[in-house]
Amino acid sequence: xxxxxxxxxxxxxxxxxxxxxxxxxxxxxxxxxxxxxxxxxxxxxxxxxxxxxxxxxxxxxxxxxxxxxxxxxxxxxxxxxxxxxxxxxxxxxxxxxxxxxxxxxxxxxxxxxxxxxxxxxxxxxxxxxxxxxxxxxxxxxxxxxxxxxxxxxxxxxxxxxxxxxxxxxxxxxxxxx
Numbered sequence: 001x002x003x004x005x006x007x008x009x010x011x012x013x014x015x016x017x018x019x020x021x022x023x024x025x026x027x028x029x030x031x032x033x034x035x036x037x038x039x040x041x042x043x044x045x046x047x048x049x050x051x052x053x054x055x056x057x058x059x060x061x062x063x064x065x066x067x068x069x070x071x072x073x074x075x076x077x078x079x080x081x082x083x084x085x086x087x088x089x090x091x092x093x094x095x096x097x098x099x100x101x102x103x104x105x106x107x108x109x110x111x112x113x114x115x116x117x118x119x120x121x122x123x124x125x126x127x128x129x130x131x132x133x134x135x136x137x138x139x140x141x142x143x144x145x146x147x148x149x150x151x152x153x154x155x156x157x158x159x160x161x162x163x164x165x166x167x168x169x170x171x172x173x174x175x176x177x
Contacts, residue, residue: 020056021048025066031057046074087162090169097172105168112164116157123153 057070
């Protein structure tokens with residue numbers, strides 16, 4: 001009989017969280033999920049993240065943290081499959097201005113995404129209240145997006161984030177000209 005040990009940690013506010021799933025990357029570029037004892041693909045790692053799990057990718061030999069590089073590869077793979085996460089002009093400017101906008105960009109993207117997640121949580125909460133027969137408070141997101149539900153609302157929010165990124169891109173171009 002095989003047992004699985006789950007190590008717990010505490011987040012801010014006392015919430016219990018599972019430790020990240022440890023993925024080891026070997027010299028042959030294979031990725032090994034040590035919690036399930038199986039080799040995994042980038043798409044499978046993306047699936048774990050979509051399920052709300054946290055992953056930590058390390059070099060099997062040196063234990064160097066490769067999480068950021070691996071997540072960047074997942075994003076790039078999505079772009080290669082025409083998922084159009086980032087506008088082309090934005091990627092050009094990100095490379096062109098690189099380090100000079102790094103701090104501003106990270107702060108802008110983090111705050112924008114946190115606002116997006118907060119609005120999604122609020123929409124889900126209100127939908128849950130409506131389905132349970134309660135009354136929902138006025139939302140900070142648009143009524144049509146909330147009425148359509150999770151998937152459409154998520155797409156609307158992603159579209160809004162893309163528009164904000166394009167605006168930032170235009171402002172950067174105007175500032176350098």
